[in-house]
Amino acid sequence: MWREIRLLAESKPVVASMSDVAASGGYYMAMAAPVIVAEKLTLTGSIGVITGKFILQKLYERIDFNKEILSRGRYAELNAADQRPLRPDEAELFEKSAQNAYASFRDKAAMSRSMSIDQMETVAQGRVWSGQDAASRGLVDSLGGFSQALAIAKQRAKIPQDKKVRLVEISKASPTLPEILSGIGGSVLGVDRVVKGVLQDVTSLNGVQARMDGILFERLENMPGENQLFLLVKEITNYFG
Numbered sequence: 001m002w003r004e005i006r007l008l009a010e011s012k013p014v015v016a017s018m019s020d021v022a023a024s025g026g027y028y029m030a031m032a033a034p035v036i037v038a039e040k041l042t043l044t045g046s047i048g049v050i051t052g053k054f055i056l057q058k059l060y061e062r063i064d065f066n067k068e069i070l071s072r073g074r075y076a077e078l079n080a081a082d083q084r085p086l087r088p089d090e091a092e093l094f095e096k097s098a099q100n101a102y103a104s105f106r107d108k109a110a111m112s113r114s115m116s117i118d119q120m121e122t123v124a125q126g127r128v129w130s131g132q133d134a135a136s137r138g139l140v141d142s143l144g145g146f147s148q149a150l151a152i153a154k155q156r157a158k159i160p161q162d163k164k165v166r167l168v169e170i171s172k173a174s175p176t177l178p179e180i181l182s183g184i185g186g187s188v189l190g191v192d193r194v195v196k197g198v199l200q201d202v203t204s205l206n207g208v209q210a211r212m213d214g215i216l217f218e219r220l221e222n223m224p225g226e227n228q229l230f231l232l233v234k235e236i237t238n239y240f241g
Contacts, residue, residue: 002108005032013156017149018042018140023128027139028105031112035156037149038131038140045134047109048126049102053094056082113138 008014009032016022016030018038023046030036030044038044060067060083067083078090086094110120115138123129123137134140142148154161 001029002032005029006112009034013153015149015153015156017146018044018131019146024048027109031109031139035142035149035152036140037142037144037152038134039145040130040132040143042131042134042140043128044131045123045127045129045139047105047120047124049098049105050126051094051098051101053079053086054082055085057084 005014014033015035015037016033018026018030018036019042020039021043022030022038023044027044027046059065069077069081069083071077071080075090075093078086078094106120106124107117109115109124110117113120119138123139129137129139131140131143135143142152150165150167151161154163154165159165
């Protein structure tokens with residue numbers, strides 16, 4: 001995405017506007033824009049990489065679970081084997097991988113902000129800054145809200161400030177309840193068949209509908225009014241118990 005934003009900026013004015021939080025991955029995308037606008041209290045920066053690996057050996061022993069991996073290659077089990085600690089050479093490679101990821105992030109940030117690697121290093125290393133502090137350190141170009149970003153975009157596009165422009169919001173639709181629960185059943189809890197059976201019953205009937213952050217709850221026509229949503233959620237969660 002960083003690359004695509006930079007390519008877009010070669011042909012169109014691109015301005016990144018930060019709201020309350022735009023750190024780590026948020027800053028990774030924003031830094032591709034030629035101009036970054038943040039609010040004074042925006043949390044940003046966090047140019048760093050956090051990684052880790054769970055070793056579940058003792059948990060597997062407690063639940064009498066045996067995991068066996070058939071692999072080929074010296075480091076084939078680096079990310080797959082969670083039933084044993086990493087060998088020293090694996091741990092070394094794991095650490096190098098994290099360091100390489102950090103160096104890539106830091107170097108792209110330095111290039112994007114026209115800084116040397118040493119200059120970027122003084123504000124990177126995972127440090128989190130307020131928008132005001134980020135601006136004083138060269139990570140942000142201007143302080144202000146969306147209206148400030150819009151004014152800069154108009155200026156760069158040679159559009160008069162008093163001219164109205166059409167704003168188009170592009171966002172990903174929120175998942176429906178069946179999509180969420182089917183995903184849980186299939187990938188985490190292993191109760192996909194049970195959940196799908198419940199959801200077929202839920203979605204095949206018409207009745208009262210409620211929306212909460214884009215999630216659709218349906219079926220409720222034969223339930224007492226004030227507790228309809230509660231009873232539906234309780235009915236579904238009982239299958240997990």
